[in-house]
Amino acid sequence: MHLGYVMAPDVSVNVVLEGQIITKLPIPTFHILVGNLVKNALACTEEGRVDLVVSDNVLSVVDTGCGLSGKPGGESYGLGLMIVRDICEKYKCTFSLQDNELAGCTASVVFPVYP
Numbered sequence: 180m181h182l183g184y185v186m187a188p189d190v191s192v193n194v195v196l197e198g199q200i201i202t203k204l205p206i207p208t209f210h211i212l213v214g215n216l217v218k219n220a221l222a223c224t225e226e227g228r229v230d231l232v233v234s235d236n237v238l239s240v241v242d243t244g245c246g247l248s249g250k251p252g253g254e255s256y257g258l259g260l261m262i263v264r265d266i267c268e269k270y271k272c273t274f275s276l277q278d279n280e281l282a283g284c285t286a287s288v289v290f291p292v293y294p
Contacts, residue, residue, distance in 0.1 A: 189226035192217075198235035202290045204270050212266050215259035216240040216286050224283065236290040243283040247276065263288070 202209065213231075220229045220242040227243030260276065263286070267274040273289040 190221065190224050191228045192221075193228060193230045195230055195232045198233060198237075200233060200236055200238060200290055201293070202236075202270075202272075203293065204266070204272075204290075208266055208270070212263055212288065213238065215263050216288070219259050219286065220244065227282070236292055237287060238290075239285055239287040241279065241283065241285045243279075243281075246278045246282065246284050260286070 204212070216238070217229065217231065217240060220240045223246075224242045224244030229243075230239075230241045232239040232241060264274055266272070267288060271291045274287070275289075276284060276286050278284050
């Protein structure tokens with residue numbers, strides 16, 4: 180995955196499985212979506228953790244980084260999130276990005292439920 184983006188030894192990456200995702204996204208497209216979310220979280224987290232939380236038809240990437248105020252040093256990391264938004268729009272997923280209460284932010288993708 181994108182673990183090469185971990186710049187500091189003080190960042191841990193965890194996968195939390197609380198359910199499953201069933202989606203009609205092509206596998207390469209799903210990989211691009213997840214990869215961009217993880218890459219963004221790692222780029223914004225100099226210490227702490229990045230959690231990939233999988234629940235029923237929801238993927239959340241929760242980090243303890245700089246939050247929505249921006250990456251330290253003024254570097255841009257918005258292109259990956261624009262790609263995520265485009266994928267979500269095309270495949271009828273809901274994308275949200277919000278600051279966490281204590282630190283960092285959470286990027287969530289809710290996948291449509293198919294009968």
